[in-house]
Amino acid sequence: MSRHILRNGTGLIALLAAFATPAFADGLTVSNWDGYMAADAIDNFNSETGNTAELVLHATNEEIMGKLIASKGVGYDVVFVSSPFAEVLNNLGLAETLDHAKIPNIGNLYAEATTLSHDPGNAFSLPYAWGTTGLCYRSDLVDTPTSWNDLLKPAESVSGKTTMLATDRWLLAAGQLSLGYSVNETDADKMAEVRDLLIDAKGTLLAYDDTTFYAKLVSGEAELVQAWDGWCNYGIGENADIKYVIPEEGSDLWVDTMVIMKASENKDAAYEFVNYILDADNHRWAAENILYKVPNEAAMSGVDGGLIETFPNMGMAPADMLKFEQLRDVGAAQRDYSRLVSEIKAAN
Amino acid sequence: MADRNTFRLMLLILGVVFAFLYIPISVLVGLSFNEGGLPTAWTGFSTKWYGALLENDDILKAAGNTLIVAVFSTLLSTILGTLLAVGVEIRRRNGKWLETVIFAPMIIPDIVLAIALLSMFSLMGVKMGLHTIIVSHVVFNLAFVCAVVRARLKSFDWSIVEASADLGGSTLNTLRRVVIPVLMPAIIAGALLAFTLSVDEFIIAFFTAGAGRSSITLPMQIFAMIRFGVTPEINALATLVMSVSVVALALSQRLNKGGLPGQ
């Protein structure tokens, strides 16, 4: 019996060794969301700089964070994460402190983008895209919404045809903003108010949806949804009746950033990469492809005017955006936020 | 007479269940031929997504990886799980701890197992890749195979084993010639189960794959692509995967000269 197993076992291991290649590239490993860079960005980078970068995908901030924390960032060189998560990476000592001398294109950024509250001076992160969160709606089916309450306490005809974002922070933000509170609010009583408001809102909600809300708008299954501005543009591209508006109570300023991992073994190539992205033409090309605003002054000035006409939110000025509060990591209150969301979802 | 009616009833049951199983499948196959990109409206028949798919190296590589992972983890877990099941069922007195360890892989939330394995591999400085995914998949697969085989073993007629022993058969021969052949349908069921679990598993694969592109599996790829919902390209992929499986089965039947293992 054991001889049998031993023989077969050795054979199997040999086969395994032959097929399975350890996943550790000599080149650069960049992790980003699908479709969040121009399709040819990596190839262009490789041909221009002679590197061998490869792109791997992550579906959500949370997953890639879990993996980075558990593995101490080993294997990854550059990671695209939203700003609160970049903060966490830095606090846990996983993010490389940036040497600006190696990133000359950093000068292309808007002044506002170098003084963002999560990382003033860009010590550990470089902003890649930024924008607002607001209401995306079918102008032919609903009246122009003006307030977050149009989503949270919708009119009879819109009831059951609304969606909210499923990610904790933005789910709560809608409630926080409509009550005039900070999106980083930690006061327990205020958050209890937010919770109750959102529990009521649940009654008229169709679903929490982070990804297919624009498809729902196109089909008419939903008429008014909470959406990120760039994402709403995908809907606008499919149906010209879809429009984006920021409610009067305001929005949050979200920033997606690039972080170089401290555990990276290809730091020089990593610097080349982030510098390449921040180049005026490359960053403009990114913006035109992904339909999000980029915090790169040199890039945005060159963006095709026709594009901005079709997608008005792309023309928003940084000064206006900075009126809104940025989502920050809330430290210990993260637990409370998570619990609040559980309470909202557990309620009927 | 009763037999024919019973037979008809059986066919009816099969018909109903298979209809239930295949209705969503027909939807996704249909959508893969949709001209337009959104599943909300049919805009015409087109095979363009299949064309796009065959040029998409990432997806093809991921599909290949998934196959490698599934085949190897199924092989390993079927062997280990069957042996475990036989050993456990022979031994009358099995402690609570043993039962706990055998059931645990099914009960532990997969995110916990994923993070636990990654943390341990990371601590040990193990280089990660398809092999770490395979090794991790075997953990839960073998528990499922073991459970399925045990279900069959509970009604196993041990007297044939005794007879074999009486006739002087060694343990190895008894296992090979007597026990395994009788268990074969259950072993196959277990293997199919393990393969199905492995092919669709995302979280543990994501965490134990390492950072490189060369160890991305199909579930990982599709999850990441889901930003825009399920595109016809992904539906085309699913259709292709199933078609390839049918073709593979047909081929293996030819090779086996019409017989599948276990007959």
Add this chain to the structure above:
Amino acid sequence: MQAPVNGFLMSTDRRPMLLMTPALLWLFGLMVVPCLLILVLAFFRRGIYGGIEYTWTFENIALVFDPLYFQIFMKSAGIAGLSAAIACVLGYAAAYAIAAMPRRHQPLLLFFAVLPFWSNYLVRTYAWIVLLNREGLIVNLARWIGYEGELPSMLYTEQAVVIGLVYNYLPFVILSCYAPLSRLSPEIAEASRDLGGSAWTTFRRVTLPMTVPGIATGFVFVFVLSIGNFVTPALLGGGQFQMIGNLVYAQFLTANDWPFGAALSMVLIAVMLGLLMGQAVVAERASGGKRAPDG
């Protein structure tokens, strides 16, 4: 049965141990050890930024018993239990039907029973969304045949989640019920009838007890897989309620609260093990007692 002198059924536990060792070693090294590493975190505290603060505390375990989480657990158990029950009825029927078919067709039927599940979980779930949504196929079909009224929403409800869970885990029940049912042969049924038993009696006295372990195993599969599932409630349920799977996922990944996630998992594992042990006892009794060899 007397243990024979030679071979398998010796009263010493050596040979069975040998068979079990490879699997047990694997489980020990690749499950017990890593999971203990993580579960022990339940006794520590979440650091401010999501790391670990190494002060020993029971507060996480205590928090698990908060009414909110108890409610989530009960709801999850209810949905998982319902899905498991429905899946077992359908799956057993299907497995029985397959086992009743000519033997040479059975592997083929099994293959086609699992084939849909090699298509990818997300893709299948989205296919259900296309079928069930308010502008979806079923609604369009109803309108096409003339139904005028408002159809109730089938999607983003608990019912949709149950359908999704039953659908995705049905093949597992079919496979696990098939395992003992494969022993079924026309001869047994015929013999029972010859001895004067009706088809129902045959089923009740012979087939069912023999196959109860398969049903029990199948139920456990679906229950366990459903309760930890986080994709189906998020997609088919519209994210409107959390099941345990979503909750544990949220602690480890969203809240970065590994200690609480570990505590939740520990309690969940303990409860499930308790249920499983209970199930094993029940299955044992129902199948007419142990049939393993003496020794």
